Amino acid sequence: MKPALGLLGVIGLLLTGCSGGVDYYTPGQDQVGLLGYDPVSYFEGASPKLGSQQITAEHDGQTYWFASKQNRDEFVADPAKFLPAYDGWCAYAIAQGQEIAVDPLNFKVTGGRLFLFYRTSSSNPLDEWNKDEATRTAKADEEWTKLAK
Numbered sequence: 001m002k003p004a005l006g007l008l009g010v011i012g013l014l015l016t017g018c019s020g021g022v023d024y025y026t027p028g029q030d031q032v033g034l035l036g037y038d039p040v041s042y043f044e045g046a047s048p049k050l051g052s053q054q055i056t057a058e059h060d061g062q063t064y065w066f067a068s069k070q071n072r073d074e075f076v077a078d079p080a081k082f083l084p085a086y087d088g089w090c091a092y093a094i095a096q097g098q099e100i101a102v103d104p105l106n107f108k109v110t111g112g113r114l115f116l117f118y119r120t121s122s123s124n125p126l127d128e129w130n131k132d133e134a135t136r137t138a139k140a141d142e143e144w145t146k147l148a149k
Contacts, residue, residue, distance in 0.1 A: 092125035
């Protein structure tokens, strides 16, 4: 992976005007995965739930928090089912060959996959993603094979 792209992406977000109240998740740098949001909960309803520091699981060096023991057990049984696509980097940016930190509350679940996105005060890449999701997903999958090496 190219961690410099993530740093450049964050700098780019700062220069383009991130919305002030957004907390960004930087995969591989933040110790708590998804900033504490329960990865299983993304698949359960309209918005993810904040997990508990008391109900956790480790996966690939990240600690994930869960809203319930049942969610933790589901995750432990099959982490790949619940982890975000592209290791948690912004799906829209990955389609453009960049790794950019995300707002864990800006997401979409489709085709059994969790896609995360950044957002700024002036734009939301999820809107662009939705305009041609099939093409953008295919492009992001293709670019990810290059970036993930």
